[in-house]
Amino acid sequence: MRFVVAIDGSAESDRALKHALEMARAADASLTAAHSVDPDVYDVGGTEPPDDQAEFEDRLIVESVSDAERRGDRLIDEAVEQAGDAGVDIDGELLYGDPVETIPDFATAEGYDGVFVGHRGLSDEHERVLGSVAKGIVERSSLPVTVVR
């Protein structure tokens, strides 16, 4: 059995990794820690909406792809180290794009048996607006998905 665990460095993803490691150890399965490089966009402006397009562009800082890649590599290295401590066979995979699409597509294409993903404890209202990566992965995936809070 081979499972994918989606990691993004959040506390929820740490819990998903921990759960996936326990499961993998108990089921003698192997894991792939997958991180999708999806550069963050930061808004450095104030709370008021921008007056015009120029101000809007000044306010946004897009993380460079190479920074995002380095962050992904570091997260995967940490996951590999954690798995080593737990005695679980693991490898890493860096994907590119929206994790809601890349994680299930990768897991399906590579014939994995399931996916583990963390879920943020967003408020109802917050989540209705934003949706969540976990929900998106559940909706898109044809494989079993375990959502860990």
Add this chain to the structure above:
Amino acid sequence: MYEDILVPTDGSAGASTALEEAIDLAAAFDATVHSLYVVDVASVGPETGAVDLVESFEQMGEDVTAAAATRVRDAGVDATAHVTTGSPHRSILEYADEHGADLIIMGTHGRTGLERYLLGSVTEKVVRTADVPVLTVRAAESAAESADDQTAEAE
């Protein structure tokens, strides 16, 4: 790893696929499978005859969970069957809490087109609000068309 696995059921193909997954996991971890049917009183409404309708839903719940428990036990796995009344997702979370379930398994629709991207609303709410891990399994499209066709189950 897992000791008590909760599988809410409504008798649908998705629930049947979820049960299959539960049996595999419970067999591997020597866990108990809890089959739960929730009579959704809000769906019945206050019309005359509502009491009869609730009773017939309860009967259906007994039948569906008993059938599920039999299927689980036939696979050599411990099973329990429960019917409760209330709002489905709240009742599922309450049951999980009260019985110390460490995993909830639920089915999603295996439909094509737009519907493929819409979870069942109960599954969606449980995924969003459960404290314990929720495992979602997609019902095979052939199974969605013939809920009782167990030959459609893939390994």
